[in-house]
Amino acid sequence: MATDVLDATFAALADPTRRAILARLREGEATVTELAAPFAMSQPGISKHLRVLERAGLISRGRDAQRRPCRLEAARLRDAVDWLADYRSYWEESYQRLDALLGELDHDGPDATERGTP
Amino acid sequence: MATDVLDATFAALADPTRRAILARLREGEATVTELAAPFAMSQPGISKHLRVLERAGLISRGRDAQRRPCRLEAARLRDAVDWLADYRSYWEESYQRLDALLGELDHDGPDATERGTP
């Protein structure tokens, strides 16, 4: 996965307005004014966010007379998940450690087995 | 999931240096100078990146004499994946559509079965 693709994807996702726009687009295509409606923000403000999302490949835009309907392009999100998947074992591992620790404290108390206290 | 947690997490992941630092930390704890070594960047530059990662909860730091070893905290990555998981069906759906289209073109040509053209 190209690093600048991940850069743009994660940067686009780092803004709550843009995440809300993506969430809205799960319900289907929407025009700019439809997307702008829920926000206390000017129309050009929303257009800027849409340009960020488009350049990150997270949305695409059609043409319907004066309207430029936006649609979700979820494939790039999969790229992000693919990157994150490499870390999955690490957060699972920490769960296992926590689990083991709680188990020990619960019925045994900590002992030095496997703990390496030289 | 609190929106500012996701803001900080995705923003932290949007930088290739920081992603490389996280990747390095999968191999175990590392000191600041160890983390800085692979990069053509000053030590304070790396320290700034580490502070961003720490404030996002993606790493934690210990104390070993003058050293401040960093360790990966993968749980926050799981939060990011949890958010992304809500979109999984959307990218899978587009795969299915592509699959169906390719299948059609391959051996049948498009017909109206299961397509709902009223």
Place this chain on the structure above:
DNA sequence: CGGTTTTATAACCAGACAGTTTTCTACCGC
């Protein structure tokens, strides 16, 4: 103690970013 190592802090800079208002373009309906 004095010197070295490790890290953090401060001050600064260029550029990107989020937002605004104003203006321009394109298209529709009449």
Place this chain on the structure above:
DNA sequence: GCGGTAGAAAACTGTCTGGTTATAAAACCG
């Protein structure tokens, strides 16, 4: 063609970011 609507573009602002250098703080070593 004219007026209204949808959206983009431009210009400006304040703030955040990513980087630098120089300096300070803390802990070790001899």
